Amino acid sequence: MTVSLLSLSHFRSHRALRLEFDGRPVAISGANGAGKTNILEAVSLLSPGRGLRGATSEEFIRRPEAIGWKIAADVSGPGGLHRLETWAEPGGTRQVRLDDKGSTQLALGQVMRVLWLVPAMDRLWLEGAEGRRKFLDRMALSFFPDHAEAALAYEKAMRQRNRLFRDDVSDPHWYSALEARMAETGAIITANRSAVLARIKSAQAGAVSAFPRADLSLSHPEDDKGNLAAALALGRRRDMAAGRALIGPHRADLEAVYSDKGVPVAMCSTGEQKALLISLILANARALAAETGFAPVLLLDEVAAHLDPGRRAALYDEICALGAQALMTGTDASLFDSLGGRAQTLVVAADGNQSGVTQ
Template sequence: MSVHLTHLTLSQFRSHQRAEMAFDGRPVVLYGDNGAGKTNLLEAVSLLSPGRGLRRAAPEDLIGRACALGWKIEAQILSAGTPHEAITEARPGTPRSVRIDGKAATQAALGHLCAILWLTPAMDRLWTEAAEGRRRFLDRLVLGFHPDHAEASLDYEKAMRERNRLLRDAVSDPVWYSALESRMAEAGARLTANRLAVLARLKAARDDTSPFPQAALDLADDAPRGADDLAAALAESRRRDMAAGRSLIGPHRADLIGRWAERDLPAAQCSTGEQKALLISTVLAHARALMQDTGQPPILLLDEVAAHLDESRRAALYDAICALGVQAFLTGTGPELFTPLGSRAQVFCATARNGASFLDPVT
């Protein structure tokens, strides 16, 4: 059973003063010149999931240039055969709020409606940059299978921030540390267990017949993985952590290690094109596994993904998306990049006029 957006309305969101779009579940193509607002629309969709969206922007940075009142995103989401209304918005100086079916909700609750996963041009360097980006990518994969992963992450981060403050202030009271370390250990063990379970699931969902190189993924984490052992390790590390002014062990330092499975080659040593292809194969394995386990694949946001693929791989990606029944939002500069999709996709042309973005359906 497909999960997809059926309606989306943006108000004063970045370059979109007002945009209303209706979708029928097919892949959505957005083409137009650079600066026409294509990525801004993908960013809006990404905010229908927990977190700060695909650009990790602060709420105030999302307000349209022509209006200082704030922004609003309204969406109708068909999930497990049931329609839901999700609204998220923010006014200047306030955090963003969420309402689901007319009731106030947390951002974490959005993860229970649908899984949203994205690839952006900035992620082309994912395998060669710092571990933080790979860790965020992994946690986004995990959210599709374990929506409560966001809550565990928030619990862990909150306890760690409080512990770090004690460390910086050179507080030595063991009772305070023990309470915080117990919270960190409990939430941290959940984070690690979720990550390992999803990596095992992705391995089982690999498609060795695909034209995309298959990624072998592993978790590099020096911290103990059980709650009791992690709590003991944190207690033992207090003196060293106090010298550093921060927590030096735990799942917040984990790394996602990727290799080209067939060649046993580290992803960081692959060409730029192959690194992108490894990310695509991982996204497809994730969608395949979710479809097998829940019947509901994720919504995919693929920004400028076609620009790095040759003609045969573009066609293979589109075929895989359609075969899985995934609602994917794909952006590019011209319609010719999406010719193989034909009538299998909805197409919109993005244009910028008078400093605002417009999205017009193409029939």
């Protein structure tokens, strides 16, 4: 999968920007604050969701103009060449157009598969379970475009059930209907997550990589015995006291062990955790390429800064061997020297009002 043309209008620091790509990895260098990550964020919005920084539509608006923003791209993938556009006006919701027809964010998942690694994810194994669930669900979405729809339906039913608790509703029929919906969509979520873990395990086992392997598993704070609807009904009184559901896929956690050492990733060094994250992103990409015949687009923000020269070169070799279009950022162009002619290079410079890009 590749992006051949990317156009930005009043998006973050970019008033107007047009970039053409030839399918090779792209090395983007420039000073902090120049707008490098904003380019990656724009590409991340060609897939469902709020992008690699989880921002709102209002946060994408370039200031001080505040006239709305737009992203347009030509992308190629399993379905051929497509034109994707997404935009929002101040105070409005994000809109999507696919091949000149109004569409939805969920439809983007059928066209583009995008994976990313950003510095904020470096603490993935040290912080709360919510971030790890999001990481796992992004992997699931890359394989199963309907995963987002199931997750949204589950969240909606759970919020409605929580509202019944707050309103002190006692009619069991209302609860039963919502619990059945949570069980139906929760089963899809759990099945997708489990299938992804199996794919990642297989992709890691069959690869020769300079990056360490992590054994992943899915844990739940309480076993629902495979019948979530019954478990929710049984725990209804306890959930009412808590004001929320205490079991279900929204409570799951992703656990990881450094395979060669048998040590939980949370107990590994910062460098080891970074290497393990890179390993998982590469495994996800390899598994997608094996299943679909197309490597996903990779967005790697400041990925090379904390790698030694040998591992940095190994990363670039693996990306090129995969045939993936990877957009990578770094403050120093020399970080990408070992890519040589295998990559396009962009230099981003800000003059205080506008980010300019030299290709």
